Amino acid sequence: MAKLLNNNHLLLSTPPHVRVSASPGRTSFSALRFLSFNCFPSLQQSSSDSDFHGQRIVPQFQFGVKNPRTGSLQASSAQMSLTIGKAQKWWEKGIQPNMREISSAQDLVDSLLSAGEKVVIVDFFSPGCGGCRALHPKICQIAEMNPDVQFLQVNHEEHKSMCYSLNVHVLPFFRFYRGAHGRLCSFSCTNATVKKFKDALAKHTTDRCSLGPPKGLEEKELLALASNKDLSFNYTPNPVQPSPTPALEIIAALQPTPSNLEFPLPYTSKATEDTQQQKVLSTNIGR
Known part of the structure; x- marks a missing residue:
């Protein structure tokens, strides 16, 4: 593994605690962790200090390409891509x-x-x-x-x-x-x-x-x-329309009050007056 990295001009020094698998095309977890945290120091920042705002970062490594003819792993430039996955709420x-x-x-x-x-x-x-x-x-x-x-x-x-x-x-x-x-x-x-x-x-x-x-x-x-001053919401209330006055109320308002009414005196004709006087005279004579 170290030979592959040297052939691709990667200036990496593998510390003793980093274990590299001997199987072609495989890299142990400790090696991946070392490369991700030493080659990319920004990954060491906490989620609150980084620009990813707590989103999950999935490092993907590729150190070689398998030859389809021989099946052996050919050296190629080490690549690392960061996949930023947004967790669904x-x-x-x-x-x-x-x-x-x-x-x-x-x-x-x-x-x-x-x-x-x-x-x-x-x-x-x-x-x-x-x-x-x-x-x-x-x-x-x-x-x-x-x-x-x-x-x-x-x-x-x-x-x-x-x-x-x-x-x-x-x-x-x-x-x-x-x-x-x-x-x-x-x-x-x-x-x-x-x-x-x-x-x-x-x-x-x-x-x-x-x-x-x-x-x-x-x-x-x-x-x-x-x-609410915290909200950018404007509302104009609808003007209140006066309720129509019923026709009976209008008629009642136009009629005069009982205190203003003038009642005519009873009408008595001349003949009625003479008859009443005769009745009074005849009554007095009979007495």
């Missing part, structure tokens, strides 16, 4: 086409308004929540069996301020929305109480139609997001 595993992560408050509002009559489930989770991690595989299975339902994931750690404005303080937490009905229900459940989630899904995915445009978040939630 648990909330990224099993994701279905109808599942996606929310990037901002504006993204959440727009996603709810553009969903139309489709049922939208907002899933609030945290990377450090054990209950969220245990429940995630079942949520992915449910999303696969319900392709017409939109699942929106909200990372509590990345959007903590937004979750506070939406009064989300317990995890895992879910909110169901649909069309003009707006929010249908909200609750927290775990892996042990996932039946609560399935029952709500069966109840609100029944065929029905809600007239009017989608509501999405409630008015007070939109105002809370707009007043």
